[in-house]
Amino acid sequence: MTRDASFIKYSHSVDKNARFRNQPVEEERRIAYGQLMRIIKFEVKFPCGFKPCLRSLLLAVVRPVRWKAKSDELGFWYYQDGHFLPVEVIDVDNISCLVARIPAHEPGPQLWAICERHDAMGMSDDVE
Numbered sequence: 001m002t003r004d005a006s007f008i009k010y011s012h013s014v015d016k017n018a019r020f021r022n023q024p025v026e027e028e029r030r031i032a033y034g035q036l037m038r039i040i041k042f043e044v045k046f047p048c049g050f051k052p053c054l055r056s057l058l059l060a061v062v063r064p065v066r067w068k069a070k071s072d073e074l075g076f077w078y079y080q081d082g083h084f085l086p087v088e089v090i091d092v093d094n095i096s097c098l099v100a101r102i103p104a105h106e107p108g109p110q111l112w113a114i115c116e117r118h119d120a121m122g123m124s125d126d127v128e
Contacts, residue, residue, distance in 0.1 A: 006036045009096040009116060010062065012088065033077075033099055033114050034064035035084070039092060058092040068111060076113035078104055 014030045017023035038061040045052040064086075065079040097116060104111040 004101065005098060007033065007065075007099045007101055007114070008036050008060075008062070009033050009099050010060075010090055010094045011096065012090050012094060031096075032062075032064050034062040034088070036095075037061040037063055037087070040089075060090050060092050060095060062088050062090055064088060065114070071113065076102070076115060078111045078113050081110040081112060 009031065010033075011029050011031055013027045016026045016028055040059045040061065042057040042059070044055050044057055046055055047053075063084040066083045066085050067077050068080045068083070069078045070076070071078065100115045102113040102115055104113055
């Protein structure tokens with residue numbers, strides 16, 4: 001078995017009123033962790049004056065993790081293997097860093113702790 005280095009930390013916009021359909025949309029930036037599934041490149045023609053300009057858009061397909069528990073001693077969050085939230089598509093620029101997964105050696109379903117690895121891909125300011 002090889003190491004899986006596909007887990008990332010990223011930020012995205014979330015509607016604070018998503019559960020209340022009669023409330024106006026109020027977006028805020030949140031930090032999330034997930035597995036990077038694929039990077040997609042699009043060539044798009046945008047109007048630039050009198051002729052179209054060709055630009056590249058990079059999007060990332062991510063499977064966000066569903067948190068299971070938090071370690072009071074170490075401060076790590078744990079997720080259960082195979083338990084993910086619905087797939088999201090984000091801008092590649094919203095990826096902050098790679099994260100390490102550390103197996104929790106406890107009886108029962110396999111739990112993984114998430115540990116940030118800022119040295120693996122640069123570091124950006126946390127958006128809360």
